[in-house]
Amino acid sequence: MRNTGRVSTPPLPVESLPLFPLHAVLLPGAAMSLRVFEPRYLDLVRECGRNGHGFGICLIIDGEEVGAVASAAAYGTEAVVEDFATGDDGLLVLHVRGGRRFHVHRVRVRDNGLQVADVSWCADDVVEPLQPEHGLLATLLHEVIDKVGGEHAKADESRFDDAAWVGWRLAEMLPLENPQRQVLLQTQDPHERLQQVLALLP
Structure with a gap:
């Protein structure tokens, strides 16, 4: 095999992550509360509870938070569930915190309307002093x-x-x-x- 002199970069590992698109941006380390009532997102919560993992929050670029599938940004943040409760209206309220950032490569939509993305994780922050x-x-x-x-x-x-x-x-x-x-x-x-x-x- 001929040596081209180029250094190949190994592909980033890709994982499957369910998405919860919002008209909001979850930032690493930030807290957020979510009211969950649509069946697709109740399914998401149950799935995350069974598997012990979080889900992804991406900013909606086109569409709404409820109803039809919305188009979301290609970068988002992992939402780690810290607590949950039932609101005064009887709806499930999740208290989440922003974890790792991710880049979406491909999105597929399940029959229930839940978006599931193939994502690669962005590099973790390193502690560097202010300039x-x-x-x-x-x-x-x-x-x-x-x-x-x-x-x-x-x-x-x-x-x-x-x-x-x-x-x-x-x-x-x-x-x-x-x-x-x-x-x-x-x-x-x-x-x-x-x-x-x-x-x-x-």
Whole structure:
């Protein structure tokens, strides 16, 4: 076999993941509550409970959350179920947290309307210190958390020098549009993500 001099990249492993498309972007480390009532998503919850895995949340690009199958973004976030309850209206409420990010390669639709995707997982975040030009963003995040409180109010001070964590928390807590959050979700480099956040500030 002739050596072409090219280094081949092994294909990324692909896994099957059921999808829950929403008019919202779930970010890594962020919490979200979901009301579940459609049969296809009740089936999804039962399947995830049996298999002990999460499901994927992707931003809807075209369509609605209920009814006909919607078209969703090609990048999303794994939703890990932390708790569940029954709401005042009798519907199931899931409390989930964003886990790994994924890239959708192919989607198939089951007879019940549930979308199941072949996905590859994006690289995990690594802890890298903030660059000097992004120090203002850590200060801004402090101010936002001091104002709104919530679960991040007790975060260790070291987290505010973690470029990935600061970026995800600002993307979660700033009043951004969903397409803006989606762009941040799809950005792999944490420093580039912070630079994009900086550009979005008034």
